[in-house]
Amino acid sequence: xxLERRKEWWIDRARREGDAVVGAGLVARDPAPxxxxxxxxxxxxxxxxxxxxxxxxxxxxxMEQLAERADLEPSELLVIEDxxxxxxxxxxxxxxxxxxxxxxxxxxxxxxxxxxxxxxxxREAVRFAARSESIEKLTAEESAALEVFxxxxxxxxxxxxx
Amino acid sequence: MAEVxxxxxxxxxxxxxxxxxxxxxxxxxxxxDWQTKWQPALITVxxxxxxxxxxxxxxxxxxxxxxxxxxxxVQGLLAFRGFCVVAAGVTQGLAQVDLTKGAREAGQVGKPxxxxxxxEVAPWNRPDLGQQLRFRGVGTAxxxxxxxxxxxxxxxGRIGLHSLPQADRFYRDRCGMTDLGPxxxxxxxxxxxxxxxxxxxxxxxxx
Numbered sequence: 001x002x003l004e005r006r007k008e009w010w011i012d013r014a015r016r017e018g019d020a021v022v023g024a025g026l027v028a029r030d031p032a033p034x035x036x037x038x039x040x041x042x043x044x045x046x047x048x049x050x051x052x053x054x055x056x057x058x059x060x061x062x063m064e065q066l067a068e069r070a071d072l073e074p075s076e077l078l079v080i081e082d083x084x085x086x087x088x089x090x091x092x093x094x095x096x097x098x099x100x101x102x103x104x105x106x107x108x109x110x111x112x113x114x115x116x117x118x119x120x121x122x123r124e125a126v127r128f129a130a131r132s133e134s135i136e137k138l139t140a141e142e143s144a145a146l147e148v149f150x151x152x153x154x155x156x157x158x159x160x161x162x
Numbered sequence: 163m164a165e166v167x168x169x170x171x172x173x174x175x176x177x178x179x180x181x182x183x184x185x186x187x188x189x190x191x192x193x194x195d196w197q198t199k200w201q202p203a204l205i206t207v208x209x210x211x212x213x214x215x216x217x218x219x220x221x222x223x224x225x226x227x228x229x230x231x232x233x234x235x236v237q238g239l240l241a242f243r244g245f246c247v248v249a250a251g252v253t254q255g256l257a258q259v260d261l262t263k264g265a266r267e268a269g270q271v272g273k274p275x276x277x278x279x280x281x282e283v284a285p286w287n288r289p290d291l292g293q294q295l296r297f298r299g300v301g302t303a304x305x306x307x308x309x310x311x312x313x314x315x316x317x318x319g320r321i322g323l324h325s326l327p328q329a330d331r332f333y334r335d336r337c338g339m340t341d342l343g344p345x346x347x348x349x350x351x352x353x354x355x356x357x358x359x360x361x362x363x364x365x366x367x368x369x
Contacts, residue, residue, distance in 0.1 A: 010170035
């Protein structure tokens with residue numbers, strides 16, 4: 001369908017729109033309302049759970065295999081990946097950092113066990129979480145997001161493990 | 163293959179006219195823009211509000227981090243008839259329509275209309291987020307396409323939509339649509355319709 005109008009018509013209409021907001025339909029709403037706001041640390045823990053999930057899949061582990069490799073309980077991995085309220089213990093995070101070969105301190109901050117001394121990590125964590133989805137196969141975008149995030153974790157740790 | 167119409171938007175910073183494309187289809191490229199550009203832009207706004215200590219109740223709408231539902235809905239757009247506006251190589255607005263619904267307005271009850279299932283402009287084109295607008299006119303262009311489609315389909319310009327709360331005034335005052343009030347079946351969003359007379363005025367206005 002072709003729409004033909006004079007240039008002036010479009011410009012006039014755009015100017016008339018001014019500062020009005022235009023949107024329609026339930027899908028156009030901002031992500032669904034929820035009764036509570038995010039508690040402190042939940043933003044980064046979402047990224048922590050997503051990070052563990054994607055790294056596990058990228059390395060081809062089932063939850064049980066990762067549990068065995070990292071010497072952790074499969075049930076704990078399940079809640080780490082699915083529940084933002086769950087705060088894992090230091091040993092768990094240490095084992096995961098070791099298995100995934102990423103800096104331990106940064107992963108501790110991501111998991112909410114240590115305070116990050118800059119806003120950058122939280123920003124990158126949220127960006128990463130929003131760009132990745134839990135689907136069967138890693139998409140090219142997810143892989144790219146994961147690569148970038150691993151690089152960010154590594155860059156900011158002076159005692160990088162890799 | 164999408165049909166492309168040349169349209170013009172207004173640059174929010176300079177006020178200058180900017181060439182854009184109105185396409186009568188939504189393709190994968192639009193979904194990629196939504197995922198990789200729109201979504202991070204919304205997140206940036208959220209973080210800024212958070213940083214400024216603005217209470218959640220005062221944010222544009224209630225936000226949280228479950229993007230999955232919205233992402234799934236947007237990814238489903240490929241299956242429906244829709245429009246998009248592209249400028250500067252990036253998707254600036256999206257609309258999806260349904261041609262199977264009937265009118266509710268007293269004088270038009272049951273007559274066919276084009277129902278706007280979804281209409282959204284990119285976050286950088288939204289004045290309610292407190293940022294410098296990138297482009298003006300994206301929403302109007304999409305709505306113009308919907309009205310033109312209604313005419314082309316023989317529906318005489320009749321359209322219907324459930325407005326976002328912050329858009330009610332635009333449809334009522336600037337588009338001259340009939341406000342049929344809140345719809346309990348749509349989380350209380352107000353339902354608006356454009357009659358054939360209103361459509362004629364909408365398309366011809368200021369010509």
